[in-house]
Each structure stands twice: as structure tokens, then as C-alpha cells.
Amino acid sequence: MYMICVLSAFLLGGIFALLVRTEHLTGGETIMSAETYNRVFTLHGAVMVFLFIIPGIPAALGNFVMPIMLGTLDVVFPRLNLMSWYLWMTGGVFFVASLAFGGIDTGWTFYTPYSTTYSPYGPAIICALSGAFILGFSSILTGVNFLATMHMLRAKGMSWFQMPLFCWSLYATAIMQILATPVLAITLLLLIAERTLSIGIFDPSLGGDPVLFQHFFWFYSHPAVYIMILPAMGVVSDVIAVYSHKHIFGYKFIAFSSVAIALLGFLVWGHHLFVSGQSALLGTIFSLITFSIAIPTAIKVFNWLATMYKGSIDLKCAMLYAMSFIWVFSIGGLTGLHCAAIATDVHLHDTYFVVAHFHYVMVGGTVFGFLAGLHHWWPKIFGKMYDEFWGLVAWALVFIGFNLTFFPQFFMGAQGMPRRYWHYEPQFQAYHVASTIGAYMQGLGFVLLAGVLLYSLFAGKKAPRNPWGGTTLEWQTTSPPPLENFPHDEPPIVGDPYDFHAIEYKEELEGYVLVAAPAAHDAERSIVEEIVEGAEADSYGSRGN
Amino acid sequence: MTQAHATTHDAHGHDDHGHAHDPNQAHHFESMEQQVASGKLGMWVFLATEILMFGGLFCAYAVWRARHFEAFEIGHKQLNTLMGFINTLVLIASSFTMAWAVRTAQLNKNKATAVLLALTFLGGCGFMTIKYFEYKAKWDHGIFVGEPWGHWNTFREEAKTELEAEKTATQLAPPTTGTPGLVNALPTPGKTPEGFIGADAAAADAHGHEAEAHAPPAAHGEGHEPAAEGESAHAAAGEHHIDPDDALKARTFFSIYFCMTGLHGLHVLVGMGLIAWIFFRALKGEFTETYNAPVDLVGLYWHLVDLIWIFLFPLLYLIS
Numbered sequence: 001m002y003m004i005c006v007l008s009a010f011l012l013g014g015i016f017a018l019l020v021r022t023e024h025l026t027g028g029e030t031i032m033s034a035e036t037y038n039r040v041f042t043l044h045g046a047v048m049v050f051l052f053i054i055p056g057i058p059a060a061l062g063n064f065v066m067p068i069m070l071g072t073l074d075v076v077f078p079r080l081n082l083m084s085w086y087l088w089m090t091g092g093v094f095f096v097a098s099l100a101f102g103g104i105d106t107g108w109t110f111y112t113p114y115s116t117t118y119s120p121y122g123p124a125i126i127c128a129l130s131g132a133f134i135l136g137f138s139s140i141l142t143g144v145n146f147l148a149t150m151h152m153l154r155a156k157g158m159s160w161f162q163m164p165l166f167c168w169s170l171y172a173t174a175i176m177q178i179l180a181t182p183v184l185a186i187t188l189l190l191l192i193a194e195r196t197l198s199i200g201i202f203d204p205s206l207g208g209d210p211v212l213f214q215h216f217f218w219f220y221s222h223p224a225v226y227i228m229i230l231p232a233m234g235v236v237s238d239v240i241a242v243y244s245h246k247h248i249f250g251y252k253f254i255a256f257s258s259v260a261i262a263l264l265g266f267l268v269w270g271h272h273l274f275v276s277g278q279s280a281l282l283g284t285i286f287s288l289i290t291f292s293i294a295i296p297t298a299i300k301v302f303n304w305l306a307t308m309y310k311g312s313i314d315l316k317c318a319m320l321y322a323m324s325f326i327w328v329f330s331i332g333g334l335t336g337l338h339c340a341a342i343a344t345d346v347h348l349h350d351t352y353f354v355v356a357h358f359h360y361v362m363v364g365g366t367v368f369g370f371l372a373g374l375h376h377w378w379p380k381i382f383g384k385m386y387d388e389f390w391g392l393v394a395w396a397l398v399f400i401g402f403n404l405t406f407f408p409q410f411f412m413g414a415q416g417m418p419r420r421y422w423h424y425e426p427q428f429q430a431y432h433v434a435s436t437i438g439a440y441m442q443g444l445g446f447v448l449l450a451g452v453l454l455y456s457l458f459a460g461k462k463a464p465r466n467p468w469g470g471t472t473l474e475w476q477t478t479s480p481p482p483l484e485n486f487p488h489d490e491p492p493i494v495g496d497p498y499d500f501h502a503i504e505y506k507e508e509l510e511g512y513v514l515v516a517a518p519a520a521h522d523a524e525r526s527i528v529e530e531i532v533e534g535a536e537a538d539s540y541g542s543r544g545n
Numbered sequence: 546m547t548q549a550h551a552t553t554h555d556a557h558g559h560d561d562h563g564h565a566h567d568p569n570q571a572h573h574f575e576s577m578e579q580q581v582a583s584g585k586l587g588m589w590v591f592l593a594t595e596i597l598m599f600g601g602l603f604c605a606y607a608v609w610r611a612r613h614f615e616a617f618e619i620g621h622k623q624l625n626t627l628m629g630f631i632n633t634l635v636l637i638a639s640s641f642t643m644a645w646a647v648r649t650a651q652l653n654k655n656k657a658t659a660v661l662l663a664l665t666f667l668g669g670c671g672f673m674t675i676k677y678f679e680y681k682a683k684w685d686h687g688i689f690v691g692e693p694w695g696h697w698n699t700f701r702e703e704a705k706t707e708l709e710a711e712k713t714a715t716q717l718a719p720p721t722t723g724t725p726g727l728v729n730a731l732p733t734p735g736k737t738p739e740g741f742i743g744a745d746a747a748a749a750d751a752h753g754h755e756a757e758a759h760a761p762p763a764a765h766g767e768g769h770e771p772a773a774e775g776e777s778a779h780a781a782a783g784e785h786h787i788d789p790d791d792a793l794k795a796r797t798f799f800s801i802y803f804c805m806t807g808l809h810g811l812h813v814l815v816g817m818g819l820i821a822w823i824f825f826r827a828l829k830g831e832f833t834e835t836y837n838a839p840v841d842l843v844g845l846y847w848h849l850v851d852l853i854w855i856f857l858f859p860l861l862y863l864i865s
Contacts, residue, residue, distance in 0.1 A: 075573075076573075144591055152579060153573070153574075178593060179593065182598035182601070185601075186601035186808075189804075193804060199801075200691070200796065201800060206796065207609065207616060207797040208797075209608070209612075212605070216601060
């Protein structure tokens, strides 16, 4: 249910995106007025952020896969889970309803005093804020559920360090959902109160402070971006290991780095406020801590690369998305450093550079991670195999289109093209046109991707239990799994979640089977052992092709 | 929020492993202990989210108080500390009855549990009733949250008139608080506002106003007298008069006051709903030694609501 809803939101947000890009084909009016443009980009941002990216991977993939990965029947609070979905639907309805009131034009960040005083779209703003408030609770309850599930319902014998890394990333995400989202809830309530009752908290004439809103807002919204990216990183960790047929490198480092990112993420919100007038000392501190988040992130990237090193790489769709994730996310992350340094940020703030940066990490990061997971677990969830070739074509369109869309934006931004501007000077037109072409290419790629996956539901081959050679528990059950997740007489066999020696390819099944009990633990390995083992590539779970 | 509780009460006690399950044990749990522990974990995590949410408001309070302390000084004097204190005692008492109810549920005494839950519920009612009178008094004086309903002009006008009243009073006679008759005889320009200086002077006049202004108190509750609200407001307000220009500053204080106490009041109402729910379940005798988690978890929520008020009360009422 979540998958359909979340992907529908992606479609809606994507349509808004294409409208934005189409408008930017020319500097003046192309297809809409400036006022309409303001509303279109706001809705693009708001729908994508609140309805798609934040719930996305945990709701659509995590809900299904995580309990099976833990070897259990269900999440701890199944009815609360359903409540989360109802709340998502309700929030979504409020958002769509705001369209009926003319839409919002404040930017998805709702900065004061425009959102409280000057924007003419009062009812739409209240509607959208209420929607975001409700969606926040959907997120919180999902976080509560996932955290409790990982604490309480791991299969017998499964220690914390036998959980797949996808679960670790969901755990870190749950911590952030639980601690950060309530602050958004109260911020939105205060904003509604300010708009309707003029309580004065953000109004200088009443003793309030508009920058206070920015502090409150970003205190949530910065952890929110880590809520968006950590599950995608978890997917990538698992996908890289499976399609390299090699034990993940540095399991504990990756696990702890997820938690480290979650915790550090609470300390850096001020880097969105470098030009807001906050003190230079405060800015320096935030800048420093922001730089430090690069460390756990880099640990992950290097561990993924080390996992692939001397592995037996299978270039399936999921792996392509995961590999493109590493490339594209690195660009996004490195450009984040440009923004984290105060001096450069003064120049780059509110330009297309920032837009390109966050699209690289959110689309290149979260969306690619989501698609990797979708392709990886599609056979497990639906029991059908999709067409690899057309899936690859779709990937190529998406990947090339994505880069064509957003890479020129770095240059535009550095040369001064501001964001959220309807009009631009002629010198930027070439970049905008390239960007728009890329956007349409991406759109085409996504449509093709949807077609490939949907077609498989009707005409795809039946999927075996383990088509890709995964070693986590979900691959021990049928595709799709029974209602109680595992067949009654086949409880999951728990062990190291990345022991690729324990599985073997069986031609007649066109899939892998468990031939030995997985080792209990990943023995502490030195890099030398890794290299030596890599040299014996033949001994890895032998494959049909 | 009923789904905030982990426990289900599946009626089926059938077993699929050859041993009987507690009928209240949900299918995905291996044992009741696991179910109870999970429920507790979930509830504590949820309470953490509530603390974070109120934390945002406390943060706003801190920022505003640091920048505009005079607003807090002026504004809080309009509050009735006695009422706030009574409310605090009421909530603490209701937390006590709630904890006791959890204990009796653990001892399989459903009737006692029901009685104690009813008392807790009444405590909540008492709290909300006193809150209602507090809010009503504010409304009558033109103090409320924000602008459209705030009729802050009324507040300002009242402040002006009573300031003039005081001026006139001081010209003709030394201000005394113990001789209502004397001051009452003085001609006062315009309406004499309630709740401001010349408490006793206004009291005689105000009585008539209060009779209309305050609805008769609820039958249950903590038995405060009808006029007590107005009277003690006067007593507490004492000689505190507001410079009309400071009325705006008071508004700053009251914005945060109403947001915090309002959100808290909403949580009290939700808590009362939850208590009513398990009250009816206790009446039906549903709780046992092994299955009393709903009482436990609602108790945790109620204690949090109490705890938040214990922070709110000094921060809002006891500024000096």
C-alpha cells in the first residue's frame, strides 16, 4: 500500500518538477506566470520531501523487508503501523487539498515572515502545514515501530551484529524520526498559530523573531535529510555485498557510522543559517561539525569500494543503481563541503549550486538507493522477475538524464543564478536548456522503469527464492513470502548475514540455495586476508554464468 | 492514539506449538514477557517524542524570556498563582491514584482498578475545570492568545481606566486595601475593571459582574467556591496595575502561556479519553496479573502529562 502511495507522490512531485524545468526553457514567461511558478516549485519541494522522500524507503521497502530480515512475523505494533499509513493518507489529502485553495508559494521551507504575513495563500498554507504536521506523526510512529521491532523481535540467536546493515540504517533513521520530527510538529503548530492568531513568536513588532523560525525548522529538517539518506545507504550496503558476492567490508564500521551520522546530524542545523545573521562564532561551530559528518559518510563509501574490490561483480539493475549511487552521492556530498565552508557558502547560498547539491544527494542518493532496493527486492515482494535488459535501458536513461539535469546547475549557481527565481539573465539559458532536456530524459527513464516493473507483474517469470544470491534471511523464504513471513516448517537459519560461502547457485532453480549453515560471526579479518580471499575468486558461491 | 499501545487482546487462545498461549498474547510475540516489554519500550519511546515536542515550546519560552523578560514579569502577574497551585496538587493526586490503579491491576483487582481510574479521571476533570475558569477570567479581561480573539484593546482600555481610577483615588484618599466602602464611594470614570488594583474596592462592584461572568462550577472537581476565582485573582493581583503601554508586552507573555498550557490541556484531554477507555475495560474485568499492560502504559502517559505541568507551573506562574 505504501509503495503505491509513495510512488504516486513521486509521480506528482515529478510532474511539478517537469513543469518547473519547462518554465525554465526561457528567461521570461514560457508556460506560466511568476506567481504560478512560485507555487509550482513550492509544491514540487513539499510533495517530494514530505510525501515521498522522508517516508519512502522505510515505508515502502523497510516495512516489508525488515521484519523478514530479522526473522520475525511482523513488526512489534502492527496496528500502529496501519495507523502510520492512515496518517500518511490523511496528510497527503491535506496536501492535495491545498492545491484546491490555489497552492502554496512560500517555498517548501515556509520561511517567515512571508509564510506568516505576506503570502496571499492563507488557507492553502494552513492546509499544507496541517498536512505536514499529520505526516510528521506518520513518520514518528513508523520510527517507534521500527526501533521497538529491532530491539525486541530479532529471531532467536540473532545478535545486534547479525542484523543486516539495512536494518542498522533503519535503526539510525528511527532514532532521528523519533527525536527530530516532534520538533517539526511544534514548529508547524507555532507557524499555524502565528498565521491564524498572530501570537507574535515570529513577528518582530510583537517581540518575536523570524530567524527563530529558521532555527526551529532546520533543527528538524537537517536530521530529516539524514532520515532521507540513511535508509538508501543501508540498501546500498546490502546490494553491493550481494552483487559482489563478497562479505561486506567493515560491517561494524558501517553499522556504527550510521548511528554516528544520526547523532551528529542533530548538531549541524545552523549551516542552513549562515547568511541569516547568526553570529560568526555560531556559524564557525556549525561549519566545523558539518565537516565532521563527512567522516562517517566517507567510511561507508570506502567500505563499499573495499567490498567490491576483488569481488565477483554482477551488473544487474540493482547493482547499477547502487554503483551509480556511490558515484553520484559522492559528488553531492563533496559539493556539500563547498556549502559547509562559510566563506564559499556566502556566495553559493540560495543559488542553483545548492539546488544541484541537494538534488545530487536526494535524487542521486535516496532515489537511486530506493530504485536499487526496488529492483533488488522486487522478485521477493511480488514473486516475479522483470526484464533485465529494459531495466538496464531505463537505468541508463535515468542516470544520464539525472546528470544532465543537475550537473549544469552547479555551474549556473556558481556563476550567480539564484534559486526560486522565475526570471533569469540570458547568459544562463544554455544551462537551463540542458538541464531541462536532462529532466525529460529522466522522466522518460522513470516511465520506462515503471513499465518494466509493472509488466513483470503480468508477464514476468516466476521468481525463485533467491535469484540474486543474497545471504540475509529474506532470501530463505518463498517469493513472495507467506503471511507469517516464513513457511511454517522452515524457520530461518540465523548467522552472519554476509556469509557468501553458505550459498550455491542451482541451475534448475535459476537461483541460489543455502547449502550450509552460515557462520555465526564474521571473523575479524585483516585486509591481507581480504586480498588473499579475493585472489581465490572461484571459491565464492559458484554461479551459473 | 489508542493504537499507541502494543497489546492486543486476541480472543483466540489456540496454540500452534502444542502449548497454550495467554489469550491476550498477540500472534507475533513468543511470550507475554516479550509482549509486555515491547509495549513498554514503545511507550517510553513515544514519551520521548512528546518531550521533544514540548521541548520546542520550552525552547521558545527560553528565547522569548531571555529577550523580553519585562513581558514575562508583567504578564505573569495577571495569572492566578493559587489556581495554578491547586491544579498542580490535583494532577499530582491524580498521578497517585493512577499509579495505585496500576498496582491493583497487577493484583488482579479489577474493581479497585476501576474505582481508582475513575478518581484519576475526576482529577483530570478538576484540572480542566479550573483551567476553564482561568481561561474565562483572562477572556473577560481581554486577554487571550493572539490578535483576532484577543480584543487586546479591551485589556488596554481597562488598564487605562483603572490607572486613572488609581490616580483619582490617590488624589482623594490614601489607597487602602481594607476599606472597601470608602473607595467604593468614590466616583470612578467609566467601568471599574475587575482583577486589577483596588482589589477590595472593586470587589463589591465586581461581585455583581462575577455572578454573570462565571458559570456555576461543575459538581465534581475540587470544590472551589464560585467567587473564589475572581476573589483570589484580585487577592493575587493585589496592587498590580498595568501601564497601558505594557499591555502589548503582556500579550507576548500570554502567547507563550496559552500555547503551552493549551497544548498541555489537549494532552490532558487525550489522557482522560484513554483513562475512560481502560476504565470500561477494567469494569469488564479484563486485566490480570499477566495482562495489565494497558493500565501500565496509560499510566506512563498520564505521569508524563503530570510531569510537563510540574515544569510549566513554576515557569509560568512563579516568575519573580
